[in-house]
Amino acid sequence: xxxxxxxxxxxxxxxxxxxxxxxxxxxxxxxxxxxxxxxxxxxxxxxxxxxxxxxxxxxxxxxxxxxxxxxxxxxxxxxxxxxxxxxxxxxxxxxxxxxxxxxxxxxxxxxxxxxxxxxxxxxxxxxxxxxxxxxxxxxxxxxxxxxxxxxxxxxxxxxxxxxxxxxxxxxxxxxxxxxxxxxxxxxxxxxxxxxxxxxxxxxxxxxxxxxxxxxxxxxxxxxxxxxxxxxxxxxxxxxxxxxxxxxxxxxxxxxxxxxxxxxxxxxxxxxxxxxxxxxxxxxxxxxxxxxxxxxxxxxxxxxxxxxxxxxxxxxxxxxxxxxxxxxxxxxxxxxxxxxxxxxxxxxxxxxxxxx
Numbered sequence: 001x002x003x004x005x006x007x008x009x010x011x012x013x014x015x016x017x018x019x020x021x022x023x024x025x026x027x028x029x030x031x032x033x034x035x036x037x038x039x040x041x042x043x044x045x046x047x048x049x050x051x052x053x054x055x056x057x058x059x060x061x062x063x064x065x066x067x068x069x070x071x072x073x074x075x076x077x078x079x080x081x082x083x084x085x086x087x088x089x090x091x092x093x094x095x096x097x098x099x100x101x102x103x104x105x106x107x108x109x110x111x112x113x114x115x116x117x118x119x120x121x122x123x124x125x126x127x128x129x130x131x132x133x134x135x136x137x138x139x140x141x142x143x144x145x146x147x148x149x150x151x152x153x154x155x156x157x158x159x160x161x162x163x164x165x166x167x168x169x170x171x172x173x174x175x176x177x178x179x180x181x182x183x184x185x186x187x188x189x190x191x192x193x194x195x196x197x198x199x200x201x202x203x204x205x206x207x208x209x210x211x212x213x214x215x216x217x218x219x220x221x222x223x224x225x226x227x228x229x230x231x232x233x234x235x236x237x238x239x240x241x242x243x244x245x246x247x248x249x250x251x252x253x254x255x256x257x258x259x260x261x262x263x264x265x266x267x268x269x270x271x272x273x274x275x276x277x278x279x280x281x282x283x284x285x286x287x288x289x290x291x292x293x294x295x296x297x298x299x300x301x302x303x304x305x306x307x308x309x310x311x312x313x314x315x316x317x318x319x320x321x322x323x324x325x326x327x328x329x330x331x332x333x334x335x336x337x338x339x340x341x342x343x344x345x346x347x348x349x350x351x352x353x354x355x
Contacts, residue, residue, distance in 0.1 A: 029122065029149050033080060034296040040087060041289055046263075067271045071098030071157050071166045072108060078307040080300045081121045082268060085154075088119045094158040098166065101154055110163035118153035125150060182273050183225040189320035190313055192235045194228070201227045203234035205246040210235055226266055226277035229313075233265030234258065236309040244305065253294075256287035257302060264306035272314060 040046070067076040068085035077085055077099070085099060099119075105112055112118075126145040136143035157163060187194060193209035201212040210231040215224040237244030237258070244261070248254035270277055291298050 029151060030296040030300060033084065033122070034292050034299055036087070037083060037299055038289055038292050041285060041292075045090070046285075066097045066274065067268065068097045068099060070104075071096075071100050071163075072104045076272075077121065078311075079124075079304040082307070083264075083299070083303055084121055085119065088156065092156070092158075094156045096157050098157040099154040100157060100160060101152065105155060105160045105163070108163050108166060110157075110160040112155050112160055116155060116159040118155050120151050121154055123150045123152065124148075183228070183275060185320070186269070186273065186313060186317045187225075187228050187232065189317040190232055190235070191316065192232055201231055203231045203246075205234075205238065208235070208238055208240075220277075222275060223277050225275055226270055229269040230262050230266035232313060233262040233269070233306065233309045236265075236312050237261075242305075242308060242312060253287070253291050256291055257298065260288050260291070260299075260302045261305045261309065264303055265309040268306055268310040269313060272310065 068082055068089075069076045085097075088094070089097065099121075100108065100110075102112055102118070124147065126147050128143045128145050132143050132146070135141075157166070195209055195211040196214055198211060199213055199217070201210075203210050210228070212224065212227055212231060215221050218224045218227075234246070236242045237246045244258065245254065246258065248258060269275075
């Protein structure tokens with residue numbers, strides 16, 4: 001993917017187009033995005049909070065719930081790009097989560113309106129410098145790859161005229177009564193031990209279980225699901241799943257970083273499931289701002305970890321759905337099902353113990 005994108009006559013990109021970037025310019029990209037996000041947070045606006053609940057501007061139309069997606073391929077953006085594109089939707093009040101490059105807009109029969117600004121998103125990749133290749137040849141060691149970011153420009157479909165029908169267009173929002181069963185099935189498919197009770201929500205890494213208060217204890221019951229997804233995002237960090245460090249003491253910067261991952265993971269999952277919670281937790285806002293000011297790459301790492309956590313949970317749900325519709329194999333008369341509890345004395349005993 002080229003880091004340099006053609007911009008139409010009259011349409012302006014939010015980033016200059018250059019063939020080569022120095023290391024300082026690449027570092028500036030991290031700082032540029034981080035400064036923008038810190039500024040939003042200082043205004044009390046969490047950029048990972050779903051924008052359809054808080055669009056600015058009297059003339060704006062409420063956007064459809066969901067993750068930002070490429071309007072041609074239907075593929076969701078991930079990581080830091082979710083925050084960048086949600087932030088653009090909040091700022092401009094666009095009614096869609098669909099995005100296109102200038103070339104894709106042309107190929108779909110559309111034209112970017114004159115004077116429209118593109119939004120800069122980033123693409124992470126790795127490469128091996130020539131000097132490193134030579135060092136590896138001289139020493140016989142493996143060459144080390146260097147991570148870097150490319151930037152390119154996309155336009156919201158609200159900025160484009162004359163588009164043909166797009167396969168990645170925003171879906172119709174889920175009926176309200178279907179939101180809760182969908183969330184229930186994602187929670188169940190995770191396989192995480194979920195315990196209901198008490199007046200606090202938490203994940204216990206040592207014992208590997210999530211506990212949340214009973215749903216009727218929430219003033220608005222949709223927030224029960226948001227809380228469950230927050231704690232399940234923590235649970236994906238267990239060594240048996242994605243293996244994040246969950247041993248950091250309360251109040252530490254690393255603890256705040258993990259809370260940032262869980263907060264964004266819950267927001268990404270709610271978006272993917274069409275759930276619109278009403279609470280906006282900012283208990284760690286000051287700690288998050290301090291972390292981001294100290295390390296301009298922290299928000300990139302947290303958004304990436306949150307996307308991986310959300311993807312892990314959604315993949316477990318997809319697998320469970322596929323298993324539910326798969327036809328059962330036909331067994332010969334008198335044959336015993338493989339893997340059933342009755343297939344061995346140990347499993348039969350386990351079945352009785354769990355009953």
